[in-house]
Amino acid sequence: MTLHRITLKTGADLHTFRKAVRWLIAEELAPQHVVFAIDDEPGLLGDETVTNAPPVAIPKGVSRLIEQVVCHGDPERYALLYSLVWRVLNGERDLLEVASDPLVHRIDLMARSVRRDLHKMHAFVRFRRMQGELERFAAWFEPEHFILEAAAPFFVDRFRSMDWTILTPIGSARWDRHELAFGPPGRREDAPEEDSFEEGWRGYYESVFNPARVNPTAMRAEMPKKYWRNMPETAAIPGLIQTAAQRVERMIEQEATMPTKRTPERAIEAMWDQEPKTLEELNAIIAKAGPLVPGATQAVFGEGPHHAEIVFVGEQPGDQEDLQGRPFVGPAGKLLTKAMREAGIEREQAYLTNAVKHFKFEQRGHRRIHSKPTTGEVKHYRPWLMKELELVRPKLVVALGATAVLALSGKATPITRSRGRATFGPYQGYITVHPSYLLRLPDEATKREAYEAFLNDLRRIHDLAQADLETGELPLAAE
Numbered sequence: 001m002t003l004h005r006i007t008l009k010t011g012a013d014l015h016t017f018r019k020a021v022r023w024l025i026a027e028e029l030a031p032q033h034v035v036f037a038i039d040d041e042p043g044l045l046g047d048e049t050v051t052n053a054p055p056v057a058i059p060k061g062v063s064r065l066i067e068q069v070v071c072h073g074d075p076e077r078y079a080l081l082y083s084l085v086w087r088v089l090n091g092e093r094d095l096l097e098v099a100s101d102p103l104v105h106r107i108d109l110m111a112r113s114v115r116r117d118l119h120k121m122h123a124f125v126r127f128r129r130m131q132g133e134l135e136r137f138a139a140w141f142e143p144e145h146f147i148l149e150a151a152a153p154f155f156v157d158r159f160r161s162m163d164w165t166i167l168t169p170i171g172s173a174r175w176d177r178h179e180l181a182f183g184p185p186g187r188r189e190d191a192p193e194e195d196s197f198e199e200g201w202r203g204y205y206e207s208v209f210n211p212a213r214v215n216p217t218a219m220r221a222e223m224p225k226k227y228w229r230n231m232p233e234t235a236a237i238p239g240l241i242q243t244a245a246q247r248v249e250r251m252i253e254q255e256a257t258m259p260t261k262r263t264p265e266r267a268i269e270a271m272w273d274q275e276p277k278t279l280e281e282l283n284a285i286i287a288k289a290g291p292l293v294p295g296a297t298q299a300v301f302g303e304g305p306h307h308a309e310i311v312f313v314g315e316q317p318g319d320q321e322d323l324q325g326r327p328f329v330g331p332a333g334k335l336l337t338k339a340m341r342e343a344g345i346e347r348e349q350a351y352l353t354n355a356v357k358h359f360k361f362e363q364r365g366h367r368r369i370h371s372k373p374t375t376g377e378v379k380h381y382r383p384w385l386m387k388e389l390e391l392v393r394p395k396l397v398v399a400l401g402a403t404a405v406l407a408l409s410g411k412a413t414p415i416t417r418s419r420g421r422a423t424f425g426p427y428q429g430y431i432t433v434h435p436s437y438l439l440r441l442p443d444e445a446t447k448r449e450a451y452e453a454f455l456n457d458l459r460r461i462h463d464l465a466q467a468d469l470e471t472g473e474l475p476l477a478a479e
Helices: 014-026 060-069 077-089 102-124 148-158 197-208 216-222 225-230 232-242 244-253 264-271 279-289 319-324 331-342 375-392 402-409 435-440 444-471
Strands: 004-008 034-038 136-140 163-168 171-175 180-183 310-314 351-354 361-364 367-370 396-400 420-424 427-432
Touching (some): 014 060, 014 077, 060 102, 077 102, 102 148, 148 180, 310 375, 310 402, 319 367, 331 435, 331 444, 402 427, 435 444
Parallel strands (some): 396 427
Antiparallel strands (some): 163 171, 171 180, 420 427
């Protein structure tokens, strides 16, 4: 029997594997005639020359399974996956539905292991400031499988405004705020051991630790001790467990009190002994404080140059913003980007953010419907927004809609009465409608008229920013 050797790169070599599968299927080579090897494995057989072949039509479920399992550390993964593809294409189209099949069972276990590893990387990576570097951060993580490239986009979405590096024994990932790049393996000693933020974060963790629900076995199952060294809060766990019984007794003895509502100010006080000095530090506070109302996937931070001339402030993230972790990427955001371009404002040169940093919604079936934030919720988030503006130091602040006006001025003002030039504390501003308002209009004629008015506002905003650049100041007289 002739054996054909296919060599793949170390790690999750999905591209080469797909190319090899197409060629093998075109050549009608059954799994027992194929040997898959990794490029650092010596072999007696010569490699086959894999040429381009037409795509292979396989069920989406099989394709998704392949994308996950190629990340597994088992060197047999490619052979097992090719056996699966071969059987699916040769009379067993619904093979994945046979959970008792040994091949399906084994591949499913491998996929679950990869997903668990991805979850742990997303949950347990902790960035620390590089020593001597104000704006660079690094983290060390030891994955069980080749998941680095699959996991990295999550951190790009979550920490888009940070310059960070993730070091692992299988490779490294670097995000410089513009481009994601992968490099060689790193060493634990190349990552910082701690930074100034961790003392505050440990204090916050200790303050929310519930001694009445201590379960060390469950804690170790969810957070294996191999990850503890990389996580600042784990240094407090042994002491918290030892004193749990005494803390529970004190809790029982104390008179019950109504819980204090969490506010951004208290979140800052709990974790910092001084105000954040950069947007990255402010965003870290917002991320760890969590949403004031439940449901949001993640905090959505501002995006754009750190010292942009113009800041656009919207209401709150929508469904797409919540999922992607970026402001103004849904339908209203796309309309805003289009109008900005027509008015001569490059989105990349402006800073876009929201008054409220988390998505508030009502669940209707499978859809998440936007729910307008209350006045109290807007005021809760206001200190973070004002600190954000203080760090960006814009020359012009644009309020998109009534919620943004409330957040910036501290009082509710109808857009129809206040549209145009404005002053928000120390900032010169401009008030206009939120682009979502244009999307809700009932007929095309009204939409065109409202869009033209919105476009005129943006042109005026562009002119005001340019006047500021040329004269050094903005006139305070009313239009």
